[in-house]
Amino acid sequence: MKIFLLAGEASGDMHAAKLMQEILRERPDSNFGFWGGDAMLQVTHDPESLKKHIKDLAFMGFIEVIRYLPTILSNFKLCKEHITQFQPDVVVLVDYPGFNLRMAKWLKDKGFKVIYYISPQLWAWKEGRVKIIKKYVDKMICILPFEKEFYAKHGVEADYVGHPLLDQAFFSALQPINNKSKIALLPGSRIQEISKLLPIYFQVAALFPKQEFVVAAVSYLPPETYGKMPKNVELRVGKFYEVLSDAKLAVVASGTATLETALAGIPQIVCYKGSAISVRIARYLIRNLQYISLVNLILNKKVVAELIQNECTAERIKKELELLLRPEIQENILSEFHRLRALLGDSGASRRAAQLILHSQ
16 A cells, blocks of 8 residues: 655654554555655655655744745645655645645545544634535544544544554653653744744743753754753753653643643643744634643643743743742642543554554545
8 A cells, every 4th residue: 555644843753653653563565655754764764755854844933934935835846746756545644734735635636535644723723724624635533532523513524543642652651750850941843933932941041050951952953953052951852752751840832742741741831932923813813712732722721831922931931930840739730631641542543543544445
């Protein structure tokens, strides 16, 4: 079976890699082509299978996307060429909605079977895009418990498989933090968010001169992206889970890392900072959404602090970190993290998704 996968970000690369492993477990003769990253490449061990690396794909924000529009349009053309050359039996779109939803229409028009794994967060904004899913996607596979009901409300049949993070051995149980000493600084995996957040993180480190901090860096970005580390800040490249293993608290860029940090049992502060115009547009488009972090969204209550735009300052982060150092605050948060784990269901999401894809033929 020939399968082409489209993942455009670090989290998608991770989840797609696990999906590929499970597909190979059931169908060892499966042949992959993909846009993705190092995790997916480690599954195939074939450089020819990787058609485009995520380091060239991770754009964020409305203004930022406009700035890179010629590159993005060129990517659409290139992606169509790669899929046409590969001639897959099925194309699996992995999250990355800005790109993948547009590709879905072209794929369907060309007669390819289209499966979407990890639903775009249409329940947060742009519900009108459900019409695109209904018209151009053959199967939607969801990983959050409330998404199946959301799609049913719009007349779209969707399969819920659970969250693939629970398939990672690292998340088999909450990690004890009593004997940990470091504070993790997680600035995200895209250049735009790193450039916005890391200078603020360094200011936070300066406010705690006796505290050890550690930055989790992605391996596919050049080291100069992260700049020179302050004396009490260590940089670790490509060792995200190792950073979590050593952390008692974390300051996290909004995204999948917020959920990973919670499943590791680490109290956290969630940060987001973009261009002023992009944030203004996003706030206009987002409807009835109280939170930005997956942790608070899934739990449907404010469990972790969210510092957005002007609230994302070193002084404010310092204040929130001091609160997280209090044992009673930590106890309450960890209790909610246990509930979060229960809401996400059992492990085996990647295996269930693989079976749905293989049996869709």
